[in-house]
Amino acid sequence: MRTGPLVGLVALVMCGPLACGGGGGGGGGAGTPTSPTTPSTPAPTTPAAPAAPNTVTVGNNSFSPATLTVTPGTTVTWTWDTCSQGSDPYGGSTKTCVNHSVTWDTPGGTASPTQSEGNYTRAFATAGTYDYHCAIHGAAMSGKIVVQ
Template sequence: MGALGLVTACGGSPPRGPASRGITPGAGQTLPGRPGGTGPASSIPVMPNTATAPPPRSAPATPVGPNSVAIKNFAFHPAALTVKAGTTVTWTNQDPEPHTVTSQGQGPLRSATLASGASYPYKFTTPGTYKYQCSIHPFMTATVTVTQ
């Protein structure tokens, strides 16, 4: 007797595949995995490859002017800026997410929520160190130092 309890005519292995189970194609049909058949030999569905390549790395944030701060990749660039009193600093959101420019503690910086592409200018008139953050993402922090 063969491995599946079938008697084989030549003492070899028992037949395998769809034909051994009594499955035969009808007129104009084919069986996957058989000569002349189409498709994979397995009954497991084959899913198309839907994986995509990772997005290209974005370019580093670049301020849009000499007294500018870019908001990109959830950070302020530069994180430390020094300007003279009377200078206007402009923050521009280059992220697809909204951000703010908000003084830490008491301070003059209080932007509205900046959508992607929006800017916030502020004129510094008093020397000092101004620490600020994004109120939506408090881990984003930076400093403007104002000199005489």
């Protein structure tokens, strides 16, 4: 029989411990009993991490967060995110960006450039409240850094 060895091989493969173990022997198998599947409680998924605690997003007409509390010695980074993507009548895309600045009400800081893209950093060594606003949009676009 030419097919003999092949059949034997197939039988061996198909009849592994899991496939055939419990076939005729009744319940005597000494294998580890598989416990009924308990619906495992999924680990609580952490919501997407908020922005790093020492960054402020400069949006259009707002700083986010408007109030940021940091510890002395922290360098805060402002990141501009003021561009919006639109489309032109010809199917292309347009990018519109708005200029903003970080300008300090509290003496002691150097204002950021008035810009529509990029970053700005300031280190806060001393505890206190540091108010700032956008030089273009004024009090309507303001924020503060609380160092404590």
